[in-house]
Amino acid sequence: MTGTMPLSARVGAACRDALADLEPAAPIGALLAETVARLAEPTLRIAVAGRLKAGKSTLVNALLGARLAATDETECTKVVTWFRHGDRVRVRVQPSDGSAYDLPPAGDAIPADLGRPATELASVTLEFPGPAVSRFTVVDTPGLDALSGLDAMSLAALHRCDALIFVMPHPGAQEQQSLQAFRAATSSAGLRLGNAVGVLSQIDRLGTGRGDPWPQARLIAGRYAHHLRASVLDVLPLAGLLAETAGGGRLTDADTAALQAVAAATGRADRIMMLAAADAFHLWQPCPVDADTRRRLMALLGPYGIAESLALIDGGVTDTGVLRDELRRRSGLDALHAVITERFLPEADVLRAAGALSALDTALWAQKAADQPAALRTLRARLAQLRADPALRFSTLHTLVEDVVTGRATLPAEAEADLLCLARGRDDAERVGLATGTAAARVARAADERIRRWRTLDDSPARSVARCAHAAVEAFEAIYYTASRVGPPGNNGPSRHV
Numbered sequence: 001m002t003g004t005m006p007l008s009a010r011v012g013a014a015c016r017d018a019l020a021d022l023e024p025a026a027p028i029g030a031l032l033a034e035t036v037a038r039l040a041e042p043t044l045r046i047a048v049a050g051r052l053k054a055g056k057s058t059l060v061n062a063l064l065g066a067r068l069a070a071t072d073e074t075e076c077t078k079v080v081t082w083f084r085h086g087d088r089v090r091v092r093v094q095p096s097d098g099s100a101y102d103l104p105p106a107g108d109a110i111p112a113d114l115g116r117p118a119t120e121l122a123s124v125t126l127e128f129p130g131p132a133v134s135r136f137t138v139v140d141t142p143g144l145d146a147l148s149g150l151d152a153m154s155l156a157a158l159h160r161c162d163a164l165i166f167v168m169p170h171p172g173a174q175e176q177q178s179l180q181a182f183r184a185a186t187s188s189a190g191l192r193l194g195n196a197v198g199v200l201s202q203i204d205r206l207g208t209g210r211g212d213p214w215p216q217a218r219l220i221a222g223r224y225a226h227h228l229r230a231s232v233l234d235v236l237p238l239a240g241l242l243a244e245t246a247g248g249g250r251l252t253d254a255d256t257a258a259l260q261a262v263a264a265a266t267g268r269a270d271r272i273m274m275l276a277a278a279d280a281f282h283l284w285q286p287c288p289v290d291a292d293t294r295r296r297l298m299a300l301l302g303p304y305g306i307a308e309s310l311a312l313i314d315g316g317v318t319d320t321g322v323l324r325d326e327l328r329r330r331s332g333l334d335a336l337h338a339v340i341t342e343r344f345l346p347e348a349d350v351l352r353a354a355g356a357l358s359a360l361d362t363a364l365w366a367q368k369a370a371d372q373p374a375a376l377r378t379l380r381a382r383l384a385q386l387r388a389d390p391a392l393r394f395s396t397l398h399t400l401v402e403d404v405v406t407g408r409a410t411l412p413a414e415a416e417a418d419l420l421c422l423a424r425g426r427d428d429a430e431r432v433g434l435a436t437g438t439a440a441a442r443v444a445r446a447a448d449e450r451i452r453r454w455r456t457l458d459d460s461p462a463r464s465v466a467r468c469a470h471a472a473v474e475a476f477e478a479i480y481y482t483a484s485r486v487g488p489p490g491n492n493g494p495s496r497h498v
């Protein structure tokens, strides 16, 4: 019966049984209860983290399709904020002392005054009905400053999440520290390749801030993606402000009319000067649109968004909906949505199980088994069994990829590419380096080939290499047997057995 239950439900059941058998005051009780509650939720938890002022909350708003996360200087930006589904709007504040209180919402949002200083708070939660939060919960974390890494509250929040969006602003002197802070944070929080994606944010501010930022953004994002290949699935460029405005439907017909008036009154040369700085736009004369409206347009779109809107209007766009869709397309938001809907959500069960297991790790394995009550020894045994599930095997391969990328293990280039495929692949075909959905017979043949290749490394004197080889052979064998079960009849097993 339990074999047919989702993996996350099986982890939850093991925790629930242990909780029932433990003394009520057992120190691990709170963590187990929290894990049971976490796994009983229907949705994946996605954390958004990154350096101070990286553009995290702006991105959160773009994902939510509404401007709910604070991007100003209020206390709210300094507190971990959860956006989750609820039947009605509710604001709950959780101080670090374990208590909790509700606040009346400000409209549909979190009020600026949280009742206590941010330093005394563990988190704030906004519950509300909405299409995005009914599919996933989003957790906005306060900025980490460049050198010190994540603060304790943000790190604790990461431990409670199943997937991560790591926001990096345009590169500069602190690029390397940012990558290091990221690696340190994600390895301790169990968030790594497979459940993490990087975002190169604020691409509209790259270079001179004029012209098309996409060619440069793609180059930089590609470089980040290579640096971080052991830690994130990809690095996606994003014009966050544009994504927030276009994705959240904030652009009104009046804004479109104002942009049309500006477009009609300006030529190419005017626009270059007018959009060189925010002030230049506000002060531009003669302009058919008043200064307050221009301020609003600048706050909504930034110079890049205004320039793109004017170009779209020149090209014949008149409808606000069409303008919004085009701007959203140019913001890069669709690619981020694709990672969420095509990678994270389909794997939600495994990601949630892996997230919960990793949150339990430290507490459960800190003591010797002999010193633990029987209920915890049973729990350890049950969880160890669940960890052997093939789906989790692929998620643990990420540690090995990290070993290779950081130089702790040195493998031939072909083998490194194999490991990356194994750890990143969406299905068995991708895991053997083929296009997803390839016929089972080809998958089996490719897996067989990989097994032979990895066997030559199996008895390597370098333990790190032998460990990779052992894990890779096991993983490819599992793929081989699955594929040959649905492949042509008469297949007798991988060639090394013949």
Ligand SMILES: Nc1nc2c(ncn2[C@@H]2O[C@H](COP(=O)(O)OP(=O)(O)OP(=O)(O)O)[C@@H](O)[C@H]2O)c(=O)[nH]1
Pocket: 051, 052, 053, 054, 055, 056, 057, 058, 059, 070, 071, 072, 077, 078, 141, 142, 143, 144, 201, 202, 203, 204, 205, 238, 239, 240, 241, 242, 302
């Ligand atoms: N031009 C431009 N401005 C952006 C973009 N993303 C964010 N901003 C602005 O940058 C400022 C900081 O953005 P936030 O989203 O609050 O950044 P954050 O990382 O949440 O900041 P903290 O939570 O305080 O660390 C705000 O004024 C945003 O409007 C972007 O893509 N382009």
Ligand SMILES: [Mg+2]
Pocket: 056, 057, 058, 070, 071, 077, 140, 141, 142, 143
């Ligand atoms: Mg913020």
